[in-house]
Amino acid sequence: MGGPNGGDGGRGGSIFCEADENVNTLIDFRFVKNYRAQRGENGKGSDCYGAGGSDLILKVPVGTLITEKQSGQIFADFNEHGIKVLLAKGGKGGLGNIHFKSSTNRAPRQFTEGDPGQEFELYLELKVLADVGLLGMPNAGKSSLIRQVSAAKPKVANYPFTTLQPNLGVVKVYEQKSFVMADIPGLIEGASDGHGLGHQFLRHLSRTKILLHLVDSAPYDEKIDPVEDIKKIISELKKYDEALFKKPRWLILNKIDLVDDIDHLKDRIIKELEWDAPIFEISAINGEGCKSLSRKIMEYIDSI
Template sequence: MFIDRARIFVQSGKGGDGMSSFRHEKFVPKGGPNGGDGGQGGDVVLVADRNVNTLVDFRYRRLFKAKPGGNGQSSNKYGRDAAALEITVPLGTVVREEESDRVIADLSRDGQRAVVAKGGRGGRGNWHFRTSANRTPTFAEKGEPGEERWLKMELKVLADVGLLGYPSVGKSSILRKVSAAQPEVAAYHFTTLNPILGVVDLSEHRSFVMADIPGLIDGAAEGVGLGHDFLRHIERTKILIHVLDVSGMEGRDPLEDYEKINAELAKYSEKLIKKKQLIAANKVDLLAADREMLTRVESYMAARGQEVFPICALTGEGLEALLERVWTLVETYEEEPEENTEEVVYRAKDTTDFVISRADDGAFVITGARIENLVAMTNFDDEQSLRRFQRIWRYMELDKMLREKGIHEGDTVRIYEMEFEYQV
């Protein structure tokens, strides 16, 4: 089953909690703090793998959670860092954050990695908080929460050559003839509903990958018919073979078909219309003595600098010359430079430190990564830890901002998973 879209939920691991402990040794009655730090939570990483062909596995599993980091121990022992959760995806997978629809990874090379949810950092042990004024801090930080988000994944087929053309012009027949692929061939439109790849082997150990991609109709750029399902898959091809039916058996004009399809390409992407196209004038065996249509197509294309190859997909006539020309173009193709790195790390968009809003029940809700992490990593059961939180609260001038929002004594303040009663 070919699946080219998927939606998954990823959650990185929480950082391990820091330890609050003190040295207890013989003849050392007042040992200092020695609580170790928590370990790093596990990242969620997408890894491109050439041996994976579809996104079908994500139909049955959509939730991916990395493990938390280990807690710190006494004697300044650090908690264990959690291993990254690696998820393999096919080459050509484009990943978007669902909420913003922003592309966060484009995995097109074997082994390429993208960290889509960064693990939380481990909380610091109490030895970090010793000062000249407080030599015995009793508190330690909790681990930082992991990140979580919904992701949308789309697969764009990676092929050297794409077969372009209206339904029933003979694209599937061409692929069956020149490769070991076996797409369905029948006398009705949209026989091919999913991209089918075939390896074309030429003499002297030469080969390239050809894709038979579902046909499109007018309005495809707006999603009509198979629309975007078709257009998305030809974005990464190097060369396009534009197949035209010059027999006229479908009652269509091949030149009108040519112009309509190129108009759809131009509407969808400027990059597509600039791709090199070779014209395969198919079904020449049905022309008999009247080759007027073929002559018309050749003259029309010659005026536009397009190469025309008369072929018959059923008998193989003309295919050798077409494939040799394709091979030459594939070999001399120069990829447009892309700014890609081996490892992509998802970073949330820059936002203000915090935002204050009102909930339906009248509570004041403070959101923002900085303040939410502070609350999540604070141990409110420890008095020293609570005082530290209050100092940071004053430093961030949250009282002032809450008053500007109209807060009164006794009102509820909600941050992360904690609820406070406001006191003047």
């Protein structure tokens, strides 16, 4: 009755992921965890092929890193707006029986099944993209500095661990010229063993260009020696990651409004720590030294 006329099944849709600067968080992925592109339609009689399933495009913020859950291998790195990567390819549609007709096989019953699409379990992580990372003990004044030099207004308070989540601030140095600064929770001795809030927040600094190590030059408790505090932070940094430790790092002596003889502290640092990188003196509260620090950072970023 007119011969074989079963068309092919449609191809299944594929899943792509695309970095989009208008997306800021991965929050949507917290609620919906399974993504499936549309299946291809079945082939039909009268030589009709099934329609292909449409692709699914997942939008993620710039800075998202996708790793395969089991192996931990990096699947894709969305470090720039517009990067689009195929995550899982849709399956091919099966062949309908019209493919099998021939002069000797006039009423073929053969067909092939479609292939299943690819399937993966992936882990999405958003890495903060900042040019400059702040590092230091709790209460050193990291959040105060970001408040002073940017429009970001993280909470500042006179107790340790005020900051529980990283904050970003845009520091506008000149018209059309700015950099991004990241404020993270304070570190303490033993952070690598989980003391305080641990040292996991340091991963947010992995892509910065320079680290600013903030030091409280006038600790409330007289038994605390700022030079010893600096050593503790350096040691935690080294334990966390050698690469982060090797990043350019400047020392920022903060709270100079409370210190009579800052040169004395500076001399000790240079001698006792054999410090040869830049040292700045600022007051994050009254702004002293902050503008010129921002300019120096901008110059440095432009020079690399």
